[in-house]
Amino acid sequence: MTLLITPLNLLLLLFFTSSCNNSVNAPTQKVTEKTETNRLPLESLNLPEGYTIDVFAEDVTNARSMDLSPSGTLFVGTRDAGNVYALQDVNGDYKVDKKYTLLTGANMPNGVAFKDGDLYIAEVNRILKFENIESKLDNPGKPIVVFDGYPTDKHHGWKYIAFGPDGKLYVPVGAPCNICEKEDEVYASITRINSDGTGMEVVQHGVRNTVGFNWHPDTGELWFTDNGRDMLGDDIPACELNYAPKDNMHFGYPYCHQGDLADPDFGSKKACDEFTAPAQNLGPHTAPLGIEFCDTKLFPQAMHDNILIAEHGSWNRSKKIGYQISTVDLDGSAASGYRPFIDGWLDKKTDDVWGRPVDMEWMPDGSLLISDDFADVIYRVTYKGS
Numbered sequence: 001m002t003l004l005i006t007p008l009n010l011l012l013l014l015f016f017t018s019s020c021n022n023s024v025n026a027p028t029q030k031v032t033e034k035t036e037t038n039r040l041p042l043e044s045l046n047l048p049e050g051y052t053i054d055v056f057a058e059d060v061t062n063a064r065s066m067d068l069s070p071s072g073t074l075f076v077g078t079r080d081a082g083n084v085y086a087l088q089d090v091n092g093d094y095k096v097d098k099k100y101t102l103l104t105g106a107n108m109p110n111g112v113a114f115k116d117g118d119l120y121i122a123e124v125n126r127i128l129k130f131e132n133i134e135s136k137l138d139n140p141g142k143p144i145v146v147f148d149g150y151p152t153d154k155h156h157g158w159k160y161i162a163f164g165p166d167g168k169l170y171v172p173v174g175a176p177c178n179i180c181e182k183e184d185e186v187y188a189s190i191t192r193i194n195s196d197g198t199g200m201e202v203v204q205h206g207v208r209n210t211v212g213f214n215w216h217p218d219t220g221e222l223w224f225t226d227n228g229r230d231m232l233g234d235d236i237p238a239c240e241l242n243y244a245p246k247d248n249m250h251f252g253y254p255y256c257h258q259g260d261l262a263d264p265d266f267g268s269k270k271a272c273d274e275f276t277a278p279a280q281n282l283g284p285h286t287a288p289l290g291i292e293f294c295d296t297k298l299f300p301q302a303m304h305d306n307i308l309i310a311e312h313g314s315w316n317r318s319k320k321i322g323y324q325i326s327t328v329d330l331d332g333s334a335a336s337g338y339r340p341f342i343d344g345w346l347d348k349k350t351d352d353v354w355g356r357p358v359d360m361e362w363m364p365d366g367s368l369l370i371s372d373d374f375a376d377v378i379y380r381v382t383y384k385g386s
Contacts, residue, residue, distance in 0.1 A: 001098075007349065012042055013118065014137075015317065016300040018315030019234075020099060024313035024316050024352070025314065025315065025316060025317055025318055026316070027313070027315075027318060027352075027353035027356065027374060028215050028309070031190050033310075039201045040055065040354065040355070040375055040377065041354060042054070042055070042255045044178060044354075045340065045342055045343070045344035045345070046340070046343050046344045047341075047381070048341065050300070050383055050384055051342075051381060051382070051383050051384075052381070052382055052383075052384055053259055053342070053379050053380070053381045054094070054112050054380055055095075055097065055378070055379060055380075056089075056096060056369055056377075056378045056379060056380065057074075057095075057096035057099070057377060057378040058096075058377050059099075059376060059377075060076055060085060060087070060099070060371075060376055060377060060378055061078065061081045061352045061376050062078040062079060062080050062081035062083070062085065062360050062373045063076050063078065063085075063335065063358065063371040063372060063373055063376060063377065064076070064077050064079050064110050064359060064370060064373050065077040065111050065112050065160050065290070065359045065376055066112065066359050066360075066361040066371050067112045067113050067114045067162075067361065068114070068286040068361050068363070069114045069134060070078065070083075070284060070367075071112075071134060072088065072089065072364075073086050073134055073137070074086070074087040074088070074090055074378075075087075075102075075133075076097075076112065076359070076378070077109050077110045077111055077112040077116055077121065077122070078109060078110065078328070078373070079109075079110045079158045079214070079373070080111065080373075082104060082105050082107070082108070083101055083103060083104050083109070084097070084101070084102045084103040084106065084112060084119075084121055084137045085101055085247065086100040086102055086133070086137050086167045087099050087100075087101065087378070088100075088182035088354065089114070089136075094253070094367075094380055095358070096378075100138060100140075100210050102130065102137070103121065103128075104257060106128075106157075107126070108123060108154065108157060109121050109122065109128075110122060110124050110158035110159055110160065110211070111158075111159045111160045111161035111162075111171075112248070113161045113162050113163055113169060114133075114168075115163050115169075115195060116128065116195075117132050117133070118131050118132065118195075119133040119352050120132060120146065120161060120169060120195075121143065121172060122156055122158075122159035122160070122161045123159075124151075124152060124153070124158065124159070124373050125148060125149075125150040125151075125152045126145055126146075126147065126148040126150065127145075127146040127147040127148075127161070127169065127193070127197065128143035128144065128145060128146065129143055129146045130143050130144075136184050137229050142257060144191070144309055145167075146193075146195075146196065146197035147193055147197035149200060150171070150173060150186070150191075151173060151176065151184075151186065155174070155176045155177060156174025156175055156176060156177075156209040157174065157176070157323055158174075158211070159171055159172055159173075159174075160213065160289070160290075160359075161171060162213065163195075163315050164192065164215060164216055165220040165230060166192075167195065168192040168193065168194060168195070168199075168306070169190050169192060169195060170190060170191070170193070170213065170222075171190070171192065171193065171194045171208065172189065172209075172210045172211070172213075172236065173186050173187055173188070173189050173190075173191060174187075174188065174208065174209040174210075175187055175188040175208050175209060175253065175254070177230060178229055178230050178311045179231075179254050179263060179265055179266070180254060180293065180366075181254050181266055181269075182302050182344045185205065185280055186202055187200050187204065188205070188206060188208055188209075188253050188254070189202045189203075189204060189205055189206075189207055190202070190203055190244075191225070191327045192201060192384070200239065201269045202355040203247045203248065204222075204224075204244055204246055204247070204249055204250075204251070205248070205249070205251070206253045206254075206275060207224070207242075207251050207253060208226055208228065208229060208250045208254075209227040210224045210226050210291045211225070211227070211289040211290075212225045212288065212291040212309075212310070213225070213288065214291050214292060214293060216293060219245075219333075220337050221228070221243070221244070221333070222243075222245075222298050223241065223242065223279070223290065223291060223307065224241075224242050224287075225240065225241055225242070225289060225290075225309060226239065226240040226241075226245065226253075226278075226290035226303035227239055227284075227287055228240065228244055228257055228284065228285070229253075229254075229257060229264040230316055231316075232264070232344065232369075234317045234318055234319065235323075236258070236261060236284055237258045237284060238257070238281035238282055238284050239256035239260050239280070239282040239283065239284065239285065239287065239288050240278035240281060240288075241279050241280040241281075241282070241291075241309065241328055242277060242278050242279060242289075243282070243333060244276075245277040249276050250274075250276065251275060251278075252272065252275035252276070252277075254272075255264045255269055255272075255275070256271075256274075256275050258277075258278060258355065259272060259275075259281070266306070273381070274373075279328075279333075280284035280328050280335035280338050280339065282326070283321050283322060284310070284314075284321065285316065285317045285322070285336070286312075286313065286314060286321055286326075287309040287311060287312035287313055287314060287315070287322055288309045288310070288322075288326075289309075289311070289358050290309070290358060290359035291308070291309050291355070291360075292307070292308045292312040292360045292361075292362065292368070293306075293307055293312075294306040294307070294327075294344050296362055296366040296367075297366055297367065298366025298367060298382065298383050299366065300383065303327070305329065305331070306327045306329055306330065307327065307330060308325055308327055308360060308368070309325065309326045309327070309328065309340060310326070310358055310359060310370065311323065311324050311357065312326055312355035312356050312357065312358060313345075313346065313353065313356050319351065320346055320351050320353065321346075323343070323353055323355070323356060324340050324341040324342060324343035324346070325341045325343075325346075325360070325370065326339065326340055326347065327340075327341040329341060340370060342370075343358075345357065345372075352376070353374065354375060355372045355374050355377075356372055356373060356374035356375075357370050357372055358370075358372065358373050359371045365382075366382075366383075367380050367381060367382040367383075368380070369381075370384075
């Protein structure tokens, strides 16, 4: 559901979708300078009682996926900017005071993952690695190419990456289109590789474009978000939260969406009951990205069985939707509720947007970091009690 928005892209989209059911309605006005008279309107954000939100890091251009090292360095990838950053709060005041740019001019280096002192970075078709990165933040040199066998398609080519409980690096490969059927099983999948780049295998199928996944802290089972197809109108299909308790499951793309909606182009080939339905249908075109289990003692007990989801927000719905952190209640392995947790980045009366959540990361003190690639900041959410 996410898209690189440029004037040329907007013109092309308007041309190709003029006869479709969806209209281009992407955020276009961006806060580019934070001053006393032009600051982020944090007071417009709606949080549950007892929670507060503040800016943890400013001027982090196009901040996307994040990973925090055990020593406290926050690594941040980007998509459009082509940069990878390392951020540090040296004096412990929950404000970043050191920013290092580790990589520039990279090919959509969205994904970052830290393991055993090394930083792994996902470009469109390659996995890179900086060894012993924290010992050389000010002069990291050139990264090592760990694996370069992924497709080069840029459509849904940016990647979220994370190491699973098995110690392997999980890497998605999006569908190179809005809707299409590809013979190569690597498309519309989640793959995994060993940390040295060997052993690449496809482990989940029928996944159109996941830009966020995680493993349950107790069961170690995989959960992930998926962005639904476009051009079927404002209200279908739903984006998805999916549950994968085993390898080699199929989640329906391109034949079936939201568990029960046959695709008009490919749905006649296979029935929806041949696939795994979503654990929770999310809003249509909400563009769910990062996902975190609420595994923190700081937040109230009532939140401890919940999943938090960063909804980046729609770009082609006549009335915008998403632009929030949502929460899904879990009852064991079943979803039992879906609602906003933090909203207000979208003004629902005017349809104006000032922020787009992307990813989340827990801090050692139990507070929650949220990246925003539209406002170019990272927020910190904490709970102070009611």
